[in-house]
Amino acid sequence: MKISAPKGTRDILPADIAAWQQAERLFASVCTRYGYQEIRIPTFEATELFQRGVGDTTDVVQKEMYTFDDKGNRSMTLRPEGTAGVVRSYLENGMASWPSPVRLWYNITAFRYENVQKGRYREFHQFGCEVFGSEGPVVDAELISLLTLFFKEIGLGQTSLRINSIGCPVCRTAYNEILKDHIRPHLSTMCPTCNDRFEKNPLRIIDCKEKQCQPVTKTAPALLDHLCPDCQTHFDGLCHQLDELGIAYTIDKGIVRGLDYYTRTVFEFVSEHVGTQGTICGGGRYDGLVESIGGPHTPGIGFALGVERLLMELAAQGVATDAAPVPLVYIAGIGERAAAKARQLAYQLRQAGIQAEVDLMNRSLKAQMKYASKTGALFTLVLGDDEISSGTGKLKAMADGHEHPVELDHLVDSLQHLHKTHP
Numbered sequence: 001m002k003i004s005a006p007k008g009t010r011d012i013l014p015a016d017i018a019a020w021q022q023a024e025r026l027f028a029s030v031c032t033r034y035g036y037q038e039i040r041i042p043t044f045e046a047t048e049l050f051q052r053g054v055g056d057t058t059d060v061v062q063k064e065m066y067t068f069d070d071k072g073n074r075s076m077t078l079r080p081e082g083t084a085g086v087v088r089s090y091l092e093n094g095m096a097s098w099p100s101p102v103r104l105w106y107n108i109t110a111f112r113y114e115n116v117q118k119g120r121y122r123e124f125h126q127f128g129c130e131v132f133g134s135e136g137p138v139v140d141a142e143l144i145s146l147l148t149l150f151f152k153e154i155g156l157g158q159t160s161l162r163i164n165s166i167g168c169p170v171c172r173t174a175y176n177e178i179l180k181d182h183i184r185p186h187l188s189t190m191c192p193t194c195n196d197r198f199e200k201n202p203l204r205i206i207d208c209k210e211k212q213c214q215p216v217t218k219t220a221p222a223l224l225d226h227l228c229p230d231c232q233t234h235f236d237g238l239c240h241q242l243d244e245l246g247i248a249y250t251i252d253k254g255i256v257r258g259l260d261y262y263t264r265t266v267f268e269f270v271s272e273h274v275g276t277q278g279t280i281c282g283g284g285r286y287d288g289l290v291e292s293i294g295g296p297h298t299p300g301i302g303f304a305l306g307v308e309r310l311l312m313e314l315a316a317q318g319v320a321t322d323a324a325p326v327p328l329v330y331i332a333g334i335g336e337r338a339a340a341k342a343r344q345l346a347y348q349l350r351q352a353g354i355q356a357e358v359d360l361m362n363r364s365l366k367a368q369m370k371y372a373s374k375t376g377a378l379f380t381l382v383l384g385d386d387e388i389s390s391g392t393g394k395l396k397a398m399a400d401g402h403e404h405p406v407e408l409d410h411l412v413d414s415l416q417h418l419h420k421t422h423p
């Protein structure tokens with residue numbers, strides 16, 4: 001029986017790994033420079049965490065979660081996102097007593113039972129940040145600047161920042177009535193999900209992707225035009241902070257984000273590249289989330305960045321990403337004594353931090369050289385009886401065929417020198 005990877009999953013093969021590692025390294029580096037600390041959370045959590053933390057009325061919870069009963073009959077769910085788990089950890093580990101704000105970053109896989117399409121998988125990767133303990137908007141702007149710097153360093157262009165405010169419970173209660181007045185006359189023409197959400201969570205109706213609902217959602221009044229004074233001040237503050245940092249943005253009243261826990265600031269980085277338009281990264285403030293998971297009132301803000309989407313975007317924009325590293329040297333041996341010497345030298349080089357390869361297949365010299373060329377090795381060194389008795393050899397640069405005499409005892413130094421001087 002042939003077994004394939006489950007639909008919506010995929011293998012990330014060695015040829016693609018360098019680009020992944022580059023993104024991971026850069027993200028960790030930027031986060032560290034901002035004072036964010038890495039956190040690692042479990043792959044699955046109690047289902048209730050996501051029902052409370054992501055929201056019962058969201059698509060994620062209603063339609064997309066991988067939920068199962070474990071052998072102890074507890075309902076468990078593979079995390080569909082990172083924030084709820086990080087909040088759970090924040091509470092469980094007493095991070096409220098850490099110096100504020102608590103700033104965390106993560107690199108996780110997440111799971112959603114979604115329709116599989118280009119760049120969208122059922123098991124996918126997210127980089128994310130969460131900040132607890134500050135109302136902002138200074139924190140909001142810092143978080144956005146972190147992403148801006150990450151995109152800059154990885155070389156992502158043709159991307160715009162869109163920001164919006166979706167207010168607080170105070171302004172949202174008033175706004176919900178205005179929104180419902182707008183929707184009510186058209187409810188009978190709208191999809192069952194929208195009808196279901198009309199009383200429970202009318203704001204969610206604005207995200208509805210059903211064609212029949214578009215005429216109503218597109219003309220809906222914007223929450224940004226109905227903010228309470230505190231939320232208005234907060235939003236003006238964010239705009240001011242971004243201006244001070246020289247970060248360009250567009251105010252987009254249409255951004256509401258797909259999760260229930262957001263308050264005030266919401267933002268997206270959107271690709272403007274022809275053919276790949278769409279959201280690369282989204283986030284927002286969630287001042288009510290910690291409370292809804294059972295903690296004290298704690299302001300927070302975060303984002304999640306789809307790594308598959310990011311790498312797809314970089315490729316579409318023709319941005320060069322790291323290629324798989326190649327051996328600096330391949331050492332070929334003719335005969336058993338030389339092969340043993342080759343293995344010893346390779347061990348020395350590897351201890352010195354140099355990527356080196358030797359024969360492991362008992363190949364002929366010709367086959368060894370063919371293999372060396374396939375690995376992309378920059379130099380080759382052929383050892384035979386003469387080289388071993390004289391303690392010298394010739395490092396051949398594969399790019400131009402030029403040969404450099406070396407003493408085998410000084411191979412590390414010679415290679416390091418040649419690597420620097422030989423393009």
Ligand SMILES: [Zn+2]
Binds near residue numbers: 230
């Ligand atoms: Zn408000």
Ligand SMILES: [Zn+2]
Binds near residue numbers: 190193194209
């Ligand atoms: Zn609808």
